Amino acid sequence: MGTLHELELIDSATRAQQAVEGKLGGETMILNMGPSHPSTHGVLRIVLELDGEEIVNAWPDIGYLHRGDEKIAENMTWTQFIPYTDRLDYLAPLANNIAYAYAVEKLCGIDVPPRCRHIRIVCAELARISSHLLGIGAMSMDIGALTVFLYTFKEREKIYDLAELICGARFTTSYTRIGGLANDMPADFIPMCRQFLTELPVTIDEVDKLLTRNKIFVERNRGIAVLSKDDAIDFGATGPILRGSGVEWDIRKARPYSGYENFQFDVPTGTVGDCMDRYLVRMEEMRQSIRIIQQALDSMPGGEWNAPEAKIVLPEKKTVLTKMEELIHHFINVTEGINAPAGEVYFSAENPKGELGFYIVSRGGGAPHRLKIRAPSFVNLQLVPLLSKGHMISDMVAILGSLDFVMGECDR
Amino acid sequence: MTLQEATAQLQTRFTDAVSAPVEFRGEFTMTVRRDAIVEVCSFLKTECAFAMLVDLSGVDNYGDDPRYEVVYELCSLTNRSHLRLKVSVPEDDLIMDSVTGIWRTADWHEREAFDMFGIRFRNHPNLKRILMWDGYPYHPLRKDFPLAGLPAELPATAVDAGTVEAAPMLGGPFVSGTGSRNSVRREPQQFDTMAEQQQKLTHPAKEEEV
Numbered sequence: 001m002g003t004l005h006e007l008e009l010i011d012s013a014t015r016a017q018q019a020v021e022g023k024l025g026g027e028t029m030i031l032n033m034g035p036s037h038p039s040t041h042g043v044l045r046i047v048l049e050l051d052g053e054e055i056v057n058a059w060p061d062i063g064y065l066h067r068g069d070e071k072i073a074e075n076m077t078w079t080q081f082i083p084y085t086d087r088l089d090y091l092a093p094l095a096n097n098i099a100y101a102y103a104v105e106k107l108c109g110i111d112v113p114p115r116c117r118h119i120r121i122v123c124a125e126l127a128r129i130s131s132h133l134l135g136i137g138a139m140s141m142d143i144g145a146l147t148v149f150l151y152t153f154k155e156r157e158k159i160y161d162l163a164e165l166i167c168g169a170r171f172t173t174s175y176t177r178i179g180g181l182a183n184d185m186p187a188d189f190i191p192m193c194r195q196f197l198t199e200l201p202v203t204i205d206e207v208d209k210l211l212t213r214n215k216i217f218v219e220r221n222r223g224i225a226v227l228s229k230d231d232a233i234d235f236g237a238t239g240p241i242l243r244g245s246g247v248e249w250d251i252r253k254a255r256p257y258s259g260y261e262n263f264q265f266d267v268p269t270g271t272v273g274d275c276m277d278r279y280l281v282r283m284e285e286m287r288q289s290i291r292i293i294q295q296a297l298d299s300m301p302g303g304e305w306n307a308p309e310a311k312i313v314l315p316e317k318k319t320v321l322t323k324m325e326e327l328i329h330h331f332i333n334v335t336e337g338i339n340a341p342a343g344e345v346y347f348s349a350e351n352p353k354g355e356l357g358f359y360i361v362s363r364g365g366g367a368p369h370r371l372k373i374r375a376p377s378f379v380n381l382q383l384v385p386l387l388s389k390g391h392m393i394s395d396m397v398a399i400l401g402s403l404d405f406v407m408g409e410c411d412r
Numbered sequence: 413m414t415l416q417e418a419t420a421q422l423q424t425r426f427t428d429a430v431s432a433p434v435e436f437r438g439e440f441t442m443t444v445r446r447d448a449i450v451e452v453c454s455f456l457k458t459e460c461a462f463a464m465l466v467d468l469s470g471v472d473n474y475g476d477d478p479r480y481e482v483v484y485e486l487c488s489l490t491n492r493s494h495l496r497l498k499v500s501v502p503e504d505d506l507i508m509d510s511v512t513g514i515w516r517t518a519d520w521h522e523r524e525a526f527d528m529f530g531i532r533f534r535n536h537p538n539l540k541r542i543l544m545w546d547g548y549p550y551h552p553l554r555k556d557f558p559l560a561g562l563p564a565e566l567p568a569t570a571v572d573a574g575t576v577e578a579a580p581m582l583g584g585p586f587v588s589g590t591g592s593r594n595s596v597r598r599e600p601q602q603f604d605t606m607a608e609q610q611q612k613l614t615h616p617a618k619e620e621e622v
Contacts, residue, residue, distance in 0.1 A: 062543065066543040068553075070528075233463050234515055236464055236517030247489065255494075343436045343437065344441070345436065345437050346494070357467055359469055359483065370469070370472070374469075379517060379521075382517060
């Protein structure tokens, strides 16, 4: 024990550096965080090595929600797997449905009609807003700003109402089919969605006023868990985390799918790469999503919403009940599955959490030979040890909140 | 540098270690010899601007020789291009070099491939199971692992340590096998009727022994 004047008072940056280099003396303590902890947003366990209140090392332990989705996919038809995609990133099920449908359509080499593409864009952007609202709400709640969570959930409720209107389910949507959609967008969806788009910016502005210049919030996030550009790319980070580190990479711009190339929107990027930047990127992405949805609703084309390939796309139910040919196609598509060609494709979509990719190996026939899900949360969570070293244990909740992962897709 | 230039450079540099690129749906796949993967990857990263390893997955081609494949999805942020590398790994020598030294993101991906397929990666800093628990005896994504699962013991550290059992399949899976167009073979093979299941539940075999 040294007396007080012998203890060196050093600033936190130096101390963080020393912690990284392992120069701090004394015994360390192992603390178990999770798997059931309010800020781990699911069942994530992190083993922390602490020196006092500072994190010396962190080991994320995942797999508590492992259900073997990839194994299940190999044992069912392409269409049967759609409900399982709802349960990947369960905060944005519509976006997962869409990514999966495009992946199988890429394998089959079919193109969906413009109306389908537009409806899918509306759904994907609604999912993005829904996910970011929860991400920001939960992050601020963990830090101590409880109010924001209630504000954002009020808006998420409206997105659930919209999802219910469009596909009958609020949470597990399963809205897409291979080569189209389960059903057309109902007529009263557009006015209801426009109404929502007038109300949402008010809430976003309120959240903005509550958080962005809030001294406590800024101090909890600014300079915390700085992720450099090179580290972000090296660790394969995608989505708001990569963009928060200043890399302008958005699959909607880089490899446009679903007709995103026809829409005007900006890709926000951060400058520092800390928790605050990741929060700011998500805030701006919601505003950009509103822009995209407005453009999609303004230019919503009419016509068919399913691709014409009858051997791949499920026919409409009412024609199945009245017409012979449709009945045959329905029977074959449901019992045998669509006869996808042999080959392998990788399709990735810009999901709210990052790049959701499907690597599909097909040997022909109704079921995949291998379906690998490239989950953004799985890859992004690898950053936890890098980001948390040298920070206080209370910063951990801010770091986890800013990574905005969901264990459903991390563990698959 | 375009993707064509990159693949051409790769072929001239590693003549006998890489195959010609194969195109399918606008994507290019190159097969790489197992012992050259680290050199090929580091060349692609440093010379061809493939800065990001997007994904790494194992594939089990049961019945083929070599049985396993490891697939790398590379992405170039500057050229906006995508390239897939494939490496074959034989069943009797299930080990290959790790690329964690080139992309740190490969760490968890390789752990997952080890966990799910049993493919070992040389020079990996921490090669242990990631989704299943330590000490789990099987590799679940192998084709010879049944969908229902196999009985296994839970880790001794678990509070309610016990065993896991095979899942009740209730007649499924209703699609069993890929690549066959014969619908008869795809029909559900054997399954108990609901009455038979009820019978089994109410009169399990164990009771007779007692």
